[in-house]
Amino acid sequence: MGENLPLVWRKMPERYRLVGSKCLNCGRIYFPRRKICPHCRRKGKIVDIKMPEKGKIYSFSEVHSAPPGFENELPYFVAIVELQNGIKLFSMLADSPRNKIRIGAPVKMVFRKITENDGKGIIAYGYKFKVL
Amino acid sequence: MVGIVSYGAYIPRYRIKVSDIARVWGKDGEHVSQGLRVKEKAVAAIDEDSCTIAVETAKQALGRADIDPRNIGAIFVGSESKPFAVNPSASTVAEAIGAVPNVTGADLEFACKAGTAGMQAVYGMVKSKMIKYGMAIGADTAQGKPNDALEFTAASGGAAFIIGDQNVIAELEDTCSFSTDTPDFWRRAHQEFPEHGGRFTAEPAYYKHVIGAAEMLREKMGFDYDDFDHVVFHQPNGKFPLRAAKKLKIPFEKLSAGYISPVVGNTYSGNVPLALSAVLDIAKPGEKILVVSYGSGAGSDAFSFKVTPNIKKVRKAPFVKDFIEDKVYIDYAIYAKFRKKIKSI
Ligand SMILES: [Zn+2]
Numbered sequence: 001m002g003e004n005l006p007l008v009w010r011k012m013p014e015r016y017r018l019v020g021s022k023c024l025n026c027g028r029i030y031f032p033r034r035k036i037c038p039h040c041r042r043k044g045k046i047v048d049i050k051m052p053e054k055g056k057i058y059s060f061s062e063v064h065s066a067p068p069g070f071e072n073e074l075p076y077f078v079a080i081v082e083l084q085n086g087i088k089l090f091s092m093l094a095d096s097p098r099n100k101i102r103i104g105a106p107v108k109m110v111f112r113k114i115t116e117n118d119g120k121g122i123i124a125y126g127y128k129f130k131v132l
Numbered sequence: 133m134v135g136i137v138s139y140g141a142y143i144p145r146y147r148i149k150v151s152d153i154a155r156v157w158g159k160d161g162e163h164v165s166q167g168l169r170v171k172e173k174a175v176a177a178i179d180e181d182s183c184t185i186a187v188e189t190a191k192q193a194l195g196r197a198d199i200d201p202r203n204i205g206a207i208f209v210g211s212e213s214k215p216f217a218v219n220p221s222a223s224t225v226a227e228a229i230g231a232v233p234n235v236t237g238a239d240l241e242f243a244c245k246a247g248t249a250g251m252q253a254v255y256g257m258v259k260s261k262m263i264k265y266g267m268a269i270g271a272d273t274a275q276g277k278p279n280d281a282l283e284f285t286a287a288s289g290g291a292a293f294i295i296g297d298q299n300v301i302a303e304l305e306d307t308c309s310f311s312t313d314t315p316d317f318w319r320r321a322h323q324e325f326p327e328h329g330g331r332f333t334a335e336p337a338y339y340k341h342v343i344g345a346a347e348m349l350r351e352k353m354g355f356d357y358d359d360f361d362h363v364v365f366h367q368p369n370g371k372f373p374l375r376a377a378k379k380l381k382i383p384f385e386k387l388s389a390g391y392i393s394p395v396v397g398n399t400y401s402g403n404v405p406l407a408l409s410a411v412l413d414i415a416k417p418g419e420k421i422l423v424v425s426y427g428s429g430a431g432s433d434a435f436s437f438k439v440t441p442n443i444k445k446v447r448k449a450p451f452v453k454d455f456i457e458d459k460v461y462i463d464y465a466i467y468a469k470f471r472k473k474i475k476s477i
Binding site: 012013016017050072073094095097110111112113114122123125128 | 145177178179180181183184187188191215216219224227228229230460469477
């Protein structure tokens with residue numbers, strides 16, 4: 001288990017404060033970040049842009065069999081969240097009681113521990129979403 | 133004028149009742165609860181730690197005021213429950229709010245008063261024009277050893293303050309500290325839970341320093357306790373601040389706005405910051421606030437604040453009251469899992 005250190009470090013702007021990409025040529029927004037705009041290719045001009053921290057649940061699932069490192073959190077919910085700008089991302093849900101989780105439920109970003117890497121490695125922090 | 137320009141608080145959603153903890157250890161819950169004047173305490177979720185709490189408070193503070201995070205020149209995070217022994221929460225906060233890279237900072241530890249020590253540090257840096265804004269955070273997921281007296285109160289939560297000299301919502305009129313080497317509470321390196329000096333924690337520790345700092349500030353500024361509309365004393369439980377107020381002939385009404393320990397517990401470095409946030413949530417322009425923290429080891433920082441009309445501009449939810457009311461009760465078993473009191477976790 002455990003994520004490799006360069007990945008944890010590289011993903012910090014995305015995971016800590018939802019930094020994505022915008023192409024100044026065509027206006028498309030991407031999350032996670034991209035180095036080139038797949039639509040404009042060489043003509044594209046990619047810059048960082050912060051995603052909105054609010055959105056709604058597009059789809060969700062309850063997890064009963066966790067990957068290594070997440071066993072103590074079972075059962076938990078994961079969701080595809082549609083942000084206010086239309087971007088969809090995959091996230092764990094935090095502090096959200098079962099009876100409030102439904103498609104269309106409003107959510108906001110919270111900052112949580114994602115994985116502890118066995119208690120010795122670096123703690124990977126990042127976004128989860130919480131039903132309002 | 134230098135003072136608080138914004139603030140943000142955070143209390144995790146979970147609560148455990150003091151009576152539930154007492155039941156596990158064969159104690160009379162009602163009796164313990166009444167003795168401590170604490171009904172329940174806030175518990176961080178399994179995926180929270182003092183760093184995630186610090187980030188939440190920092191984001192609330194930034195969200196309330198129109199401040200570019202790149203203008204925050206220093207971030208100090210006070211905590212006695214750091215997730216890392218080495219590796220600062222301050223840089224995680226800086227990254228999470230977008231204050232990097234032109235920012236200094238550090239994690240501070242002084243038992244329950246590291247949050248207010250950070251406020252003094254950034255106050256000095258702003259006043260000397262070294263930085264434009266500074267952020268001081270007190271955040272803890274405090275741990276008491278199972279079946280120890282502190283387990284009934286050690287809680288999770290925190291608050292952040294942005295100190296600056298523009299659009300000040302509460303002017304920091306003056307501050308001073310009263311510190312001595314008093315071994316009333318400690319945690320040795322690599323130890324999971326703190327130790328404490330039992331009865332030794334009250335008179336020569338809490339009361340001596342809290343009252344010492346309050347009196348020191350009174351002599352320095354020449355005020356009368358009647359001049360203050362609100363008073364915040366550190367709340368290791370619900371009882372100590374009441375007694376400190378009584379000793380100084382301060383009526384309970386002045387404590388009431390920030391008297392949160394009975395329903396939150398002692399959030400250690402986050403205790404006085406949370407209580408001050410609760411006062412700022414309701415304070416009116418022109419009102420004066422006396423704040424005295426206490427950290428074992430031991431010291432107290434005293435502050436005099438004067439609320440300005442700008443307070444109305446940052447009065448945006450969520451308020452401390454909202455966090456207190458948004459709660460889910462858990463039993464001791466879930467609490468033991470969340471706070472990793474089960475050995476295999
Ligand atoms: Zn493009």
